[in-house]
Amino acid sequence: MTPLTPDFRAALADAQPPCLSLYQPTHRHHPQNQQDPIRFGNLLKELEQSLQQKYPADEVAQLLKPFQTLAGDAQFWNHTRDGLAVFGASGLFQVFGTQRPLPELAVVAESFHTKPLRRLLQTADRYQVLGLTRDAIRLFEGNRDALDEIDPAPGVPRTLTDALGEELTEPHSTVASYGGDAGAGGGAMHHGHGGKSPEVEIDDERFFRAVDRAITEHHSQPSGLPLILAALPEHQALFREVSTNSALTENGITKNPDALSIEELRDQAWEILEPQYRARLEKLKEDAAYASSQKQGSDDLDEVATAAAAGRVGTLLLEAGRRLPGRLDPQTGQVQRGDLDDPQVDDMLDDLADLVAEMGGEVVVVPAEEMSGETGLAAVYRY
Numbered sequence: 361m362t363p364l365t366p367d368f369r370a371a372l373a374d375a376q377p378p379c380l381s382l383y384q385p386t387h388r389h390h391p392q393n394q395q396d397p398i399r400f401g402n403l404l405k406e407l408e409q410s411l412q413q414k415y416p417a418d419e420v421a422q423l424l425k426p427f428q429t430l431a432g433d434a435q436f437w438n439h440t441r442d443g444l445a446v447f448g449a450s451g452l453f454q455v456f457g458t459q460r461p462l463p464e465l466a467v468v469a470e471s472f473h474t475k476p477l478r479r480l481l482q483t484a485d486r487y488q489v490l491g492l493t494r495d496a497i498r499l500f501e502g503n504r505d506a507l508d509e510i511d512p513a514p515g516v517p518r519t520l521t522d523a524l525g526e527e528l529t530e531p532h533s534t535v536a537s538y539g540g541d542a543g544a545g546g547g548a549m550h551h552g553h554g555g556k557s558p559e560v561e562i563d564d565e566r567f568f569r570a571v572d573r574a575i576t577e578h579h580s581q582p583s584g585l586p587l588i589l590a591a592l593p594e595h596q597a598l599f600r601e602v603s604t605n606s607a608l609t610e611n612g613i614t615k616n617p618d619a620l621s622i623e624e625l626r627d628q629a630w631e632i633l634e635p636q637y638r639a640r641l642e643k644l645k646e647d648a649a650y651a652s653s654q655k656q657g658s659d660d661l662d663e664v665a666t667a668a669a670a671g672r673v674g675t676l677l678l679e680a681g682r683r684l685p686g687r688l689d690p691q692t693g694q695v696q697r698g699d700l701d702d703p704q705v706d707d708m709l710d711d712l713a714d715l716v717a718e719m720g721g722e723v724v725v726v727p728a729e730e731m732s733g734e735t736g737l738a739a740v741y742r743y
Contacts, residue, residue, distance in 0.1 A: 361436065361457045363510075364445075366481050366583065368456060372472050375449040378415065380407050380423060381473040382447075385461035386440035397437045399464065400444075404431060406466035426453040442506055443480075447472050459506035463681065469706040470687075475678065475713060478725050485637050487609075488583065489629050490575060491617030492591040492599060494564050495520045497571055498617060499579070500625060504634070507626035513578035516571070523570040524563060565602060568595075572603045580607035586636070588629050590617040609633070641730055648677055648738040657740040662695055664739040665712055669693030671719040674742040676712065678725050682736035684708045690715050709736060 362371070382403050387393040404427050411420045426448055430436060443462035447454045449472075458480055467473040480486075480503070489507065491498035496519045499512045517523035580587050587605060589596060589612035596612050613620075613628045620628070651657025658664050665688055667673050686697040688711040695708055713723045721742075732738070 361440075361455045364456045364458050364477065364480060368477060368481075369474065371454050372447055372452070372474070375447075375452050375472065377470040378411065378423065378449065378468050379470065379472045380411075380427070380446075380448040381465070381467040381469075382407065382427070382445070383462040383465040383476055384444050385464070386442060386444045386457075388441060390438075393437060393440060396440060396444075397431055400431055403464060403466040404428070407468055410466070410468040423448060423450065430455065441508070445477055459502060459508055461505075467707070471706055471711065471714070473707055473710050475680075475683075475707065475710045475725060478678075478713060478723060485633070487586045487588055487629060487633050488579060489588045489590055489613070489617075489625060490571075491625075492568070492571070492589060492595055493616065493618065494567070494595060499575075500622075500629075501585070502626055502629065504630050504637075507622055507629065509622070512574075516574040516578050517567075520563065520567045523567045564595075564598060568599045569602045572599065572605055576605040576607070580605050586633060588612055588632055590615065590620070590625060590629075592616055609636075641726065644675065644677060644724060644726070645730065645732055645738075647675070647740055649732060651740040652738070657738065659733040659735045659738045661708065661712075661735060661737065662693075664737060665695050665708075665715075666693035667739065667741055668712060668715045668719065668721070672741045672743060673716045673719065673721045673739045675722045675724065675740040676716045677731070677738040678709050678713060678723065679728050679731045679736040680725050681728055682709060684736065688712060688715065690718075712737070 362368075382400075384396070384399050384403060386396045404424065407427070408420060408424060411423065415423075427446065430446065441457040442460055443458035445456040445458060445462060456477070458477070460480055462476050465473070465476070485503045487502065489500040489502070491500065497512070497517075499510050499516075500507050501510050502508060512518060575587065579585075585607065586609050587607045588609050589599060591599060591612065591614070593614050596614055600608070609632060611632050613625065613632070617625065648657055648659075652659060658667070661684065664673065664676070668676070669690060669692055684697075684707060685699055686695055686708045687706060688695050688708045690711070717723050
C-alpha cells in the first residue's frame with residue numbers, strides 16, 4: 361500500500377482504458393476491520409458487472425486479477441487506515457491508504473476517477489506537526505479527522521546527534537519523564553548538568569537551524585502544508601527565532617509532544633488550524649460569487665469547460681460527492697452528457713478538475729454544505 365502524496369497522479373499516468381477506480385472506507389482495528397474485505401468484494405462485483413457490458417471475458421478476468429489477489433491478502437486487511445483507493449488498468453495496479461474514510465464507489469471509465477483523493481490532498485484542512493525537543497524530532501501529518509506519524513524524508517535529522525555528529529560541543533544530559541507531561545511543571549528529572557551551559561545552548565540553536573532547513577526543503581515546500589510546532593515554550597521561542605520556514609503557523613502547541621497522545625495532538629492542532637481553514641473557504645466562495653457577478657467566472661458547466669480548455673480557469677471549486685456523467689473534450693471543452701453505468705463514460709467534474717490542473721489552475725473540492733450554487737461547481741477566470 362502506497363502513502364497518498366500530492367503527486368499520486370504520476371503513478372496513474374499513461375493508463376490505457378478501461379480504467380478501474382475503487383474506493384471504500386476501512387478500519388484500523390479489530391473487529392471493525394473484519395467487514396472491510398467483504399465490502400471490497402462487493403465493490404469488485406460492481407466493477408466486474410460494468411466491465412462485462414463492453415469487454416470480453418478474458419480481458420475482464422485479466423483486469424480483475426490483481427484486485428482479487430488483494431481481496432485474499434489477510435495481512436493487508438489487518439494493516440489498513442481509514443480509507444482505501446485502488447486503481448487498475450492493463451499493466452497498472454496502485455493501492456493508496458488514506459487518513460479519512462472514503463465513500464464506497466466503483467467506477468469503470470476511460471480515465472481514473474480521482475476527485476475523492478483531490479479533496480483529501482487539499483491544503484485547506486491538511487497540515488503537518490513538528491514535534492520538537494532539544495534532542496529529537498517527530499513529524500506528523502493529518503487533517504481535521506486524523507493524524508498519523510510519518511517518517512521524515514532522507515536528509516532530515518531526527519536527533520541532535522544526526523544533525524551535529526562529532527561537532528557536538530560536549531556530552532548532553534538525558535531527560536527522563538516521571539508522572540506525565542514534562543511541560544506541566546516538575547514532571548521531568550534531568551541527569552547530568554544542573555542547568556544549560558553556553559555550549560549546550562549553542563548546540564540547541566544549531567540543531568534547530570538544521571531541522572528548520574531540512575523540514576522546509578523536504579516537507580513544507582514540496583507539500584505546501586501549514587506546519588504547526590509542538591514544543592515546550594522555551595523551545596518554541598528559540599525555534600521561531602532561527603526559523604525561515606514561511607509555512608510555520610503563528611501559534612503552536614506549547615507542550616512536550618512526547619507527553620501528548622496522538623488524539624491530543626490532533627485536537628490541539630485542529631484548534632489552531634480551523635480558523636484559517638474557515639477563513640480560506642469563505643474567501644474562495646466570496647471570490648467565486650464576485651467573479652460570476654462581473655462575468656469573470658461562472659457556475660455553468662458548459663461555460664466553465666470551454667474556459668478550462670482555453671486555459672482561462674484560475675480557480676475551480678467542486679462540490680464533494682457530486683458526479684456528472686458524460687464526456688469532456690479536453691481540446692475544445694465540449695461536454696456530452698451520458699450514463700455512469702456505461703464503462704466508457706466518465707465523471708465530467710473529475711475530467712474538468714484534471715483539465716484545470718493541467719492548465720496550471722487551482723482545484724478545490726468543497727463540502728456540499730459550503731457550496732453556494734446548485735450546479736456543483738464554480739470557477740474564477742484568469743482573464
